[in-house]
Amino acid sequence: MAVTTSPVQKVGNNHYRTTVTTNADGSLSSTTFRTGPRGDNPVAVSSVTGATATSSGTRTYAAGATAAERAAFSNPTSPEGKALLGQVQAARPFGNSPTAAQRTQLERAGGGSGNTATNPTTENPSTTGTGATSEDVNREFKAGDKQGTRTTYEDLVYPLDLAASHQDIVKFSILKYVPSLSEAGRREGGVSTAGRIVTLKDGKPIVKGSERLGTITLPIPSGISDGNSARWQEEGLNELLESASVAAKAFFEGSPDAAAGTVGQEANKFTSDPNATKQAITSVLLNSLGNNNVAARAYGAVNNNNLEVLFNGPGLRSFSFTFMFYPRSEPEAIRVRKIIRAFKQSMSVKRSANSLLLKAPHTFAISYLTPGDKGQMEIHPYLNKFKECALTNCNIDYTPDGTYMTYGGAEKSMTSYRMALTFSELEPIFDDEYGDDGDAFVGY
Numbered sequence: 001m002a003v004t005t006s007p008v009q010k011v012g013n014n015h016y017r018t019t020v021t022t023n024a025d026g027s028l029s030s031t032t033f034r035t036g037p038r039g040d041n042p043v044a045v046s047s048v049t050g051a052t053a054t055s056s057g058t059r060t061y062a063a064g065a066t067a068a069e070r071a072a073f074s075n076p077t078s079p080e081g082k083a084l085l086g087q088v089q090a091a092r093p094f095g096n097s098p099t100a101a102q103r104t105q106l107e108r109a110g111g112g113s114g115n116t117a118t119n120p121t122t123e124n125p126s127t128t129g130t131g132a133t134s135e136d137v138n139r140e141f142k143a144g145d146k147q148g149t150r151t152t153y154e155d156l157v158y159p160l161d162l163a164a165s166h167q168d169i170v171k172f173s174i175l176k177y178v179p180s181l182s183e184a185g186r187r188e189g190g191v192s193t194a195g196r197i198v199t200l201k202d203g204k205p206i207v208k209g210s211e212r213l214g215t216i217t218l219p220i221p222s223g224i225s226d227g228n229s230a231r232w233q234e235e236g237l238n239e240l241l242e243s244a245s246v247a248a249k250a251f252f253e254g255s256p257d258a259a260a261g262t263v264g265q266e267a268n269k270f271t272s273d274p275n276a277t278k279q280a281i282t283s284v285l286l287n288s289l290g291n292n293n294v295a296a297r298a299y300g301a302v303n304n305n306n307l308e309v310l311f312n313g314p315g316l317r318s319f320s321f322t323f324m325f326y327p328r329s330e331p332e333a334i335r336v337r338k339i340i341r342a343f344k345q346s347m348s349v350k351r352s353a354n355s356l357l358l359k360a361p362h363t364f365a366i367s368y369l370t371p372g373d374k375g376q377m378e379i380h381p382y383l384n385k386f387k388e389c390a391l392t393n394c395n396i397d398y399t400p401d402g403t404y405m406t407y408g409g410a411e412k413s414m415t416s417y418r419m420a421l422t423f424s425e426l427e428p429i430f431d432d433e434y435g436d437d438g439d440a441f442v443g444y
Helices: 067-073 079-091 100-109 134-143 239-253 256-268 274-289 294-299 330-346
Strands: 002-005 009-011 014-022 028-035 043-051 058-061 155-157 169-176 198-201 204-207 211-219 230-235 308-314 318-325 363-371 377-379 389-397 417-425
Touching (some): 043 067, 079 100, 155 330, 169 330, 198 363, 198 377, 204 211, 330 417
Parallel strands (some): 155 211
Antiparallel strands (some): 002 014, 009 014, 043 058, 169 211, 169 363, 363 389
């Protein structure tokens, strides 16, 4: 018998890893453990035994499984169910290139039906240009991370004695990026996401369809701001083209008789002053042969361009945060080091297993939180909300006070750090996303 083990993965508030055993008869058995962040203190939760390409095997639950876990792992579409399937595939008992039958067996060992592996287009009719479903492509990418790619982060708080239940905070959740055209990223009834909305679960920011890998909680810094934008730009349309456009619009939207009447009306505009009409037409022709000042040199006039500012699309927002760290003890110095490492590593570009592909870094859900009446953390009603964000710049100043200085002892921490972060939202903000809340929040 051969045994392989998946990496530790965080799902909700718990961490799990799965071992896959290839039995002597060729069947697979999988056991999922609830563990600590580093895979320590494993507690068996769920097992599938005897899975083959034609049989789903037998699922059992260990005594350590909670009622919520039993329900979650029984549902292949729950975050826990999807994590189990991903962990069985990540354990790779058949190596990097399983056959179609082996993929079916893997899915059955992960608690699935096996239908998706054998006939993916039946389960999901949305296909890419290669004939594979977009979700299948996404699964392959998930299973193909280069060895050593980090998959979990701790829930980190600074300072260590931060009274999160008594003061306002900003919380950053590290998310595994979900492409907008993947099945998890698609909005119900549409093919575009337009829904990377940050909400709260157990006081932690989340984005629907994303997997939360860890959180970083810090005091709200000074200098926070936001700026919404929409793109408008100047555009001109001379009288001749305007009349032609009105006539064309009438032709396509109405009857031939109505179009003919519109053409007649537009033509009457130019009969009252034939000389001006002749000069306007000549100006268009002259300017098409040279530059735009030919008509002005010839007639001392230019065509009326009916200048107007027109809507040209939404704008994307960016945000900057600057945090100062002053470690006051060795444990706090270690915490600062971990926070800096978490931001820098999570924003790093990922590689596929064979390094042929570069994959998107992790993204972030950001929320300003304030204690509620019962001590629970709530969205701050007087500060802006965020959509899912990409961390585009992380700059660390190791000598913000102008002098190189470290503490003595084993850790050798700098006495202070300045961390500057720049985030960009992945999607624009739309009017309907503010919600009908009676203006109870500033909103986006």
